[in-house]
Amino acid sequence: MCIVFLCDSEERVLGTKHATGNCPYCGGAVMLTDVESQLRLCxxxxxxxxxRRYSCTRCSRRLVLYP
Incomplete structure (x- = not known):
């Protein structure tokens, strides 16, 4: 029997830049953020x-891209 549990999860922002397009909710500019996440066992x-995470600079909503 193997018992595995997660001790820690850490996220680090690698960089941000402006993305093309506007927010569909308020019309604000869209910001692109690259995030590196690390899962650790102890x-x-x-x-x-x-x-890659997209968010609006005016209303701070996280935006989701649909292909």
């Missing part, structure tokens, strides 16, 4: 994952 890093 002190051993398990996985690094880089994500």
């Amino acid at each position: 002190f051993l890093p398990l996985r690094f994952k880089t994500k």
Whole structure:
């Protein structure tokens, strides 16, 4: 029997820049943020994952892109 539990999760912002387009809710500018997340089991890093997050600069909503 193996018992695995997650001790810590950490996120770090790699960079931000303006993205093209406008917010569909308020019409504000869209900001692109690259975030690296790290899952750790006590002190051993398990996985690094880089994500792109879009948000509005005026209303601070997180935006989701649909292909």
